[in-house]
Structures are given as structure tokens and as C-alpha cells.
Amino acid sequence: MTVIDVFAHVLPAKFLAKMNxxxxxxxxxxxxxxxDLLTDVAQHRASLPADHQQIISAVNLNPEDFVGPDQAAELCRQANAEIADLVRANRDIFPAGVAMLPLNNxxxxxxxxxxxxxxxxxxxxVQLFTQALGKPITDAAYEPIFAKLAAVGAPIWLHPVFDTHKTDNELTFSWEYELTQAMNGIVAAKYFRKYPGLKVIVHHAGAMVPYFSQRIKYIQSxxxxxxxxxxxxxxAILGNPKALELAVDFFGLDHVLFGTDSPFGIPPVGPTAVIEQAVRDMDLTATQQQAIFTTNWQALMD
Structure with missing residues (x-):
């Protein structure tokens, strides 16, 4: 059985050279x-367990944070072409990739x-981040992107970044809070009702939402x-089968996809083995586990 990791990262070498x-x-x-696993395809390939594939997205080195609108757009265009070339040249391990967008354009x-x-x-x-240019991703300026992606049926990969207005950012908890706030913003903006075709894949098992689902139920509509x-x-929560069971319980089995955040999290090659074992340790049947590992992704792409 092929295991498909829907949230794995690369840093395309030509794009990195341009940014440097x-x-x-x-x-x-x-x-x-x-x-090196981000930029060196040979090392990346060697780090993968047998019969594993990854949907690749770029790390959060976003051009709009460094250059003006026109240059940011061109850098994203070139990076997307490079990611697409990586996919086409390595279909056995990269069946698909995720595009970058210039949020200042x-x-x-x-x-x-x-x-x-x-x-x-x-x-x-496409990959979007919880904040862009100091504004939440649900700022009205970015709404046309959600509308467009819903119209073409292409999912959003939602990845956290720090809120630059905060002084106490740290990796253990801050990114999970930012993801939760972005999810809350998407719901509050009624994007799922305005754009029925919208699909959003949230990193880190939906962050705080599964744990606080009853607060949502009784406080919100x-x-x-x-x-x-x-x-x-x-x-991608570095293991913890009981927490993953909460995610399945809230979002539903068909909305949980295997993703690891590789190559980050657990040196030297990432957390794939730990997260895969956590899924196998969940209170699920073999068919249900296979849904998380493979078939839910295939259904999302149909």
C-alpha cells in the first residue's frame, strides 16, 4: 500500500538562488x-521509506516579504514552474505539487x-499562510483568492506563520493558535457558504479545534x-494517536489525510515513521487507516 504524505516541504534550488x-x-x-533535504532531490529521495509519496509545497520563504508586487509575482511564477518540473521528473515520489502565490499582488x-x-x-x-503582510489571511484583500480556488476546485493548503504583532511567538504553541484563529476567521467570513466548492487542508490536525469542539458548539452558531x-x-502533530482520534471524531474520517511536515520536526529525516506509527496505533480498522494513508487523498482529487 502506497502511503501519500499530503504536507511535505521542499525549497527549490533555483528559487533559493534567486532569493539569495x-x-x-x-x-x-x-x-x-x-x-539539505529541502533542496537536494537525491538526499530527499533517499530519506523516504519505501512505497511513500509526498505532495510537495515550498517552505515559507515568501517573496512578498522581500520584494515588490511585480517581482514577487515573477518569483512565484518561476518557483511554481520549478516545483512542477520536480513533480514531472520524480512522479514515483512526488505525484503532485502545491503552488506559491504573491500576496502583495x-x-x-x-x-x-x-x-x-x-x-x-x-x-x-496553492499554499496560503495564516498571515500575509501583517494581515490575517481572511482580510478582504485576499478574499478573491478563496473565490477563485473554489471556482476551479483546487484546494488550499493552510500553513501557519507567526503573527508579527505579537512579541511572544514560539513554535510549540503559537503556530497552533494562529491556525485556529485562521480557521475561525474563514468560518466567521462564511467562506464555506459563499464558496461551496472551497476545500481547505489545515496543517497540524486542525490545531486547537478538535480539543475545543464543544466550546465551538455551544458558544458559536x-x-x-x-x-x-x-x-x-x-x-502532522508528531505522533499522539489519541489526539489524532479526536481529529477523526470531529472532522470525520474522510476529512483526515496523512501529512507529516517532513523534513521538519524530528531530525534527521523528519517525523514520517513516528506519525505513521501513530496512525497505526489509532483505534481504527485497517480499511480506515488506509483511508487516512491513501484513499482520502485520492477522493479529494477526484
Whole structure:
């Protein structure tokens, strides 16, 4: 049985070189990105267990944080082409990739969706972050992106970043809070009702939502509670089968996809083995486990 990891990261080498030309030694600002598995396909391939595939998305080295709108759009265009080439050259391990968008140039972002994602044989969706340019991803300026992706049927991969207005950011808890707030913002904005085709895959098993689902149920409206269940989530919480069972209980088995955040989390090659074992330790049948590992992804892409 092939295991499909829907949330694994790369840092395309040509894109990194372009970013270094703009901002020399750029990774000094992001030391966790100094990982050869992100850029070296041979090492990345060697790190994967047998019969595993990954849906690849870029790490959060976002052009809009460094350059103006036109240059950001071109950098995203080139990076997306590079990710697509990685997929086409390595179909046995990368069946699909996820595109980047320039959030300081929404018209160009919409054009990139049309040109590089809709109908693509390699790029099947886009990655968005919980914040962009100091604004929440649900800021009105970004709503056309949600509308466009719903219209073309391409999922959003929702990844956390720090809220730059906060001074106490840290990796253990802050990113989970940011994901939860972004989910709450998407629900509050009624995007699932306005755009019925919208599909959002949330990193880290839906963050705080499964644990606080009853607070959502009794504090928010019944419509909001139902909308929270429309998110898809991955399994990237570094193990913890009981927590993953909570995610299945709330979102439903068919909305939980195997994802690891590789190559991050557990050195030297990432947490794939730990998270895979956690899924196998869940109180699920073999068929239900296979749904998380493979068939839920296939159904999402149908």
C-alpha cells in the first residue's frame, strides 16, 4: 500500500538562488530551512521509506516579504514552474505539487491560479499562510483568492506563520493558535457558504479545534459549528494517536489525510515513521487507516 504524505516541504534550488541574490545569506534569518533535504532531490529521495509519496509545497520563504508586487509575482511564477518540473521528473515520489502565490499582488495571484494550477498535470492547489503582510489571511484583500480556488476546485493548503504583532511567538504553541484563529476567521467570513466548492487542508490536525469542539458548539452558531467540520486536516502533530482520534471524531474520517511536515520536526529525516506509527496505533480498522494513508487523498482529487 502506497502511503501519500499530503504536507511535505521542499525549497527549490533555483528559487533559493534567486532569493539569495536579492537578500544574500537569506537563510540566516531562517536557520531551520538550512536542511539539505529541502533542496537536494537525491538526499530527499533517499530519506523516504519505501512505497511513500509526498505532495510537495515550498517552505515559507515568501517573496512578498522581500520584494515588490511585480517581482514577487515573477518569483512565484518561476518557483511554481520549478516545483512542477520536480513533480514531472520524480512522479514515483512526488505525484503532485502545491503552488506559491504573491500576496502583495492579488491580480497576479489570480492569474497564476488560472495559468499554473487550473488544469495542471503537476500543481493541484496553492499554499496560503495564516498571515500575509501583517494581515490575517481572511482580510478582504485576499478574499478573491478563496473565490477563485473554489471556482476551479483546487484546494488550499493552510500553513501557519507567526503573527508579527505579537512579541511572544514560539513554535510549540503559537503556530497552533494562529491556525485556529485562521480557521475561525474563514468560518466567521462564511467562506464555506459563499464558496461551496472551497476545500481547505489545515496543517497540524486542525490545531486547537478538535480539543475545543464543544466550546465551538455551544458558544458559536450551529451553522459555524457545521462549517468547522468542512475543513480537511493532516496528521502532522508528531505522533499522539489519541489526539489524532479526536481529529477523526470531529472532522470525520474522510476529512483526515496523512501529512507529516517532513523534513521538519524530528531530525534527521523528519517525523514520517513516528506519525505513521501513530496512525497505526489509532483505534481504527485497517480499511480506515488506509483511508487516512491513501484513499482520502485520492477522493479529494477526484
Amino acid at each position: 541574490a536579492i537578500h544574500p545569506n537569506i537563510l540566516d534569518n531562517f536557520p531551520y530551512m538550512k536542511n 492579488v491580480p497576479a495571484a489570480l492569474q497564476l491560479i488560472d495559468e499554473q494550477v487550473a488544469g495542471s498535470d503537476a500543481l493541484v492547489g 450551529a451553522e459555524n459549528y457545521a462549517d468547522f467540520k468542512k475543513f480537511y486536516v493532516d496528521t
